[in-house]
Amino acid sequence: MVLDVSEEELSSLGVREGASVLLTHQDQPLAVLEVEEIFSYDKEFLAQHVYGTTDEAHPGVLRTYSFQDRFVAGPITLVNPPVINPPYDRFWRTPRQLRERFAELGWTKVVAHQTRNVPHSGHEWMMKGAYLAAEAQGILVSAVIGEKKPGDYIDEAIVLGHDKLRESGFIRPDVHQTSTLMWDMRYAGPREAVFHALVRKNMGCTHHMFGRDHAGVGNYYGTYAAHEIFDQLPDLGIKSVLTLEWWYCPVCESVAYEGLCGHREHKQDLSGTFIRSIIQGGTEPASVSLRGEVLEVVRECADTYGFGSPFVTEAYLENRTPVMSIPALN
Template identity: 40%
Template structure:
């Protein structure tokens, strides 16, 4: 059975056409706040239920509860603060304001609370470090002094160059039902696929009805693959190597926090809202640098027996020269001398130098897609 939305009900916070028209006609009468691209994406995810049960940005009780207990104040599991920061606000609690991105009114917000917070506490509790070299910590330190909590109504969406592959939770739930899938495993990725990814995905698919590959599109760190490269690579992989009736591909716009274990839980909740019943938790899931242990995220799932989506812990795959195939440590009896690790960093270096990866590392069709781009990496 397709999973129930997190919190029990799929949130939809989109202004009705007549309401939208009226708000936009009166927009000069509203106080306004400018937001960045990441918060605009958060707004879309709130409005379309990707962040169910959130109906808006967190108020202080929920914010503190997430920091301290990894749960909302009503005890619903929630690990990443979805917050809106502003400079000294020119509006008050109780006001309705408009949120703008790049001169586009994105949403109306009903201001429930304006509050301050401790940035070091935020960083330490969410990222387990206060090191400003951590990209998530740096982002927190760059935030404004005040947070604003309250419910939102979406008025406009950002331009979407990948609309063809964008499905909202209400749509994926219909798709899964139409395909007769009762169990669905979701795979989150921000990379082009290599053979290790394919091994993990297909190993998981063995136990369920359908595979939902859900690449993250949006702002990434330097050296990550560009969005269009990821999409094209998966297109060619699906065309040649995936069963059409057992796998589907849809994207989600989301700004990575690189919060390791906490973000792994958040990613699972997002896929639960899309309708997935299972979620593949990777090695060093949502990690960066050496801030988290390789399987630390696996342990954190033990603290959430009420999460409502089943984590699938599939160990890192590698090529074994003795087995003549992709394996993992649980199923391969051979010593390290026969193992070839598939490192994303190593693959990037090979691609940058024009070297074609061996076929046990990456499908040749995927390599050709990457090579077709003048610069496939974020600069």
């Protein structure tokens, strides 16, 4: 791993190559870092080669420019395992535990679905389509939780909303698992798509689905750049499943898929804005847009976890129960 630290802090702490450093979180010991290397780096060079831009309007670039001026690198050893708090404790598994779970279920082909949203019918059909395309035995929903900004869905609604699809039988329980990934998005577009695929490979997945503008932001990347990059790479040990757009077609009176439905001019987007308007409007959705069972869970999460809102507010940021807690060592 690498950790950004200022030159002044390294000097004041007396940290040098070969040192062992205790890392803390929530003011408690967490892990030990064996310092193998300390080096400087060019932030603009890093931004350009990761994000393809040095524009500070890009959130990943802005994050990179906020780093301290030195990287400390070396292996880490966990010394104080964190406690995963409810409701995430039901869904958190290490990569080894996930692979063991897949073996128990008899899954040899597993397709990963990354999400940061409450599931609408487009997500549901994207998972089903990728499952069929990969000839898989299982779907792993890998919900990204962690860093949040006002207006995002609260993490609890995302995780419990996806699991409701399994509980209600919209996707068979024996082919669907919900899990969590603690990761702060960098919005690096196609390069982050490759990273996501490698992370899910480590979890035991054999396939990873990618939709439009995966890990993108603004207009920095092409709509299907995350699809195209895999054509330029050698075999990574995990296959990409490339999906186009799903929408509601009023002519077909069903969810439709780009390339199959001939009524594109009539399409009704299942956009995040549209789904949010349903959740905020207090009306019951049609099942072709958002499952009523999922909406019920979202509303329950708003009351239980979101201080009255299914979307991140300042109150949520200040008072939410952390995803994990670090126990005090005796």
